[in-house]
Amino acid sequence: MNRRDFLGSTAAVGIAAYAESAMGKSEEQEKQPGEFYEEPARQLPVRKFDVVVAGGGTAGVVAAIAAARQGANTALIEAKGYTGGIITEGGTALHSFFNVWKPYPGVKKVQLVRGIPHEIIERLTKMGGTSGHAELAKGYDHDSVCLAVDVEMYKLLSHTMLDEAGVYVCLNTLLAGAVMEGRRIKGVIAESRSGREVFYAQSFVDCTGYGDLASHAGAEYTEPNDYPLCNSMGVANVDVESFCESLHLSQYAEGLRSGKEGQIVRFQGTPKAEGVGMRLVTTTVHDDYLMFVKANVGGAWSKEKSWRVTDRDAMTKLELEARRHQQELIARIRTVPGCKTAFAARSSPSLNIRRGRVIKCDYDVSQKDVFGGRHFDDDVMAYGFHDHSRKIGGGGGSFGLPYRALRVAGIENLLAAGMMITSDYKAHMSTRNTVSCMAQGQAAGTAAALCSKDNRQTRELQYPILRKALIQGGVYLES
Ligand SMILES: Cc1cc2nc3c(=O)[nH]c(=O)nc-3n(C[C@H](O)[C@H](O)[C@H](O)COP(=O)(O)OP(=O)(O)OC[C@H]3O[C@@H](n4cnc5c(N)ncnc54)[C@H](O)[C@@H]3O)c2cc1C
Structure with missing residues (x-):
């Protein structure tokens, strides 16, 4: 899809303004009539990391744990006073760790999402905080499996696991801007009651749900807002x-x-x-x-x-x-x-929507990919759930998500994971579900850590190295 097609694909569209610190007045400001106050420049304290993950929700928790387990000095910036995101606020149940096997004679039930998301659920279940993997007994045409969680226990466990992994967790901290060097993010601006700071890092992962970091960095995005x-x-x-x-x-x-x-x-x-x-x-x-x-x-x-x-x-x-x-x-x-x-x-502390901003990535997963059970030569996960279809996954009840679908287009060192990827509405009805976002988080966090280790851009990371690290981290790949 070229840029014009992408921009034309949904109702409201934007190309983010570069961070003010990098480019001066934002496009939004240029459009607004009226008075402006010129904020004086000030010196901000700098903290240095290998990887910064923005947003400690569904995808971000897993991304930060994955990056830290690769040995990266990792910071997580989360606006609220707890971790867990929409898993603890908006969703009904976690969909789904399994393929859609029932409509396909001869296809076995397989747990596709393993690794860190599986570990979280195993521990939560031992705490008495889940329903276990519950198969739909009546209704819902996808014949699938869901998992209900105790949201307060999820907040506690996700933060505990981040601590155990050695992640520098910054709660009640808003990601408020990006410091750019051309198409590379040098740092992000974090704002909290401790003040305004800059976090430098080699690699960044945007898990804010709404693509806040990507938009600050000047990435292309659309704003479908097409759910209640x-x-x-x-x-x-x-x-x-x-x-x-x-x-x-x-x-x-x-x-x-x-x-x-x-x-x-x-x-x-x-x-x-x-x-x-x-x-x-x-x-x-x-x-x-x-x-x-x-x-x-x-x-x-x-x-x-x-x-x-x-x-x-x-x-x-x-x-x-x-x-x-x-x-x-x-x-x-x-x-x-x-x-x-x-x-x-x-x-919930605020309203949620299934998609606000959708960030343009190097590859945009399509309905054909999802329903056709497509796999890619750079698969980073396998997944098998869609909101409204028993026919997901062209006969095997699953499909693969490629690494390139997580690379934010036009930015050298930024990956994205969560509901902000996938512009195709029907494909998004699969990729945005919680368990997909968690698995994307493991892939993006692992890749970000590997990039920072060798000082590589996200497009320079060799897939075999990423694949090996993911498999070592318990990720199941079908191809
Ligand atoms: C109403 C509703 C019902 C749903 N039902 C289901 C369901 O039944 N089953 C299912 O599997 N999925 C369901 N989903 C989809 C799924 O829950 C979401 O797509 C998924 O959880 C999104 O994960 P995420 O990591 O992208 O975002 P989130 O989990 O929202 O995480 C984003 C995190 O980033 C933080 N953040 C945002 N901006 C900033 C900033 N500037 N600075 C610092 N932190 C920031 C947020 O506070 C949040 O913690 C539902 C979604 C909604 C909205």
């Missing part, structure tokens, strides 16, 4: 058994709940009672708690039709709308038998 926004809450004082009995269940999966096997851990349904008016898809690992109840806003769901996640003012209005919506949902849940005293015990 969502704030999900945890609802306590719910009798999950009676709740399920009172619904017409269109979908459910069974697994571990409050330590007992064979319990419903993910379900979707509408109330049998008339007038309740809600359609829930939710997960749980506890008998009296719904881990995720989503309040959608934006687009068809909302008074606000026009917004982008990069538009602060629109997002602020929608945050208020989402909080109102949540309390309406609580009122409805209270009318369900066994839920009279239900209340919101947790909510």
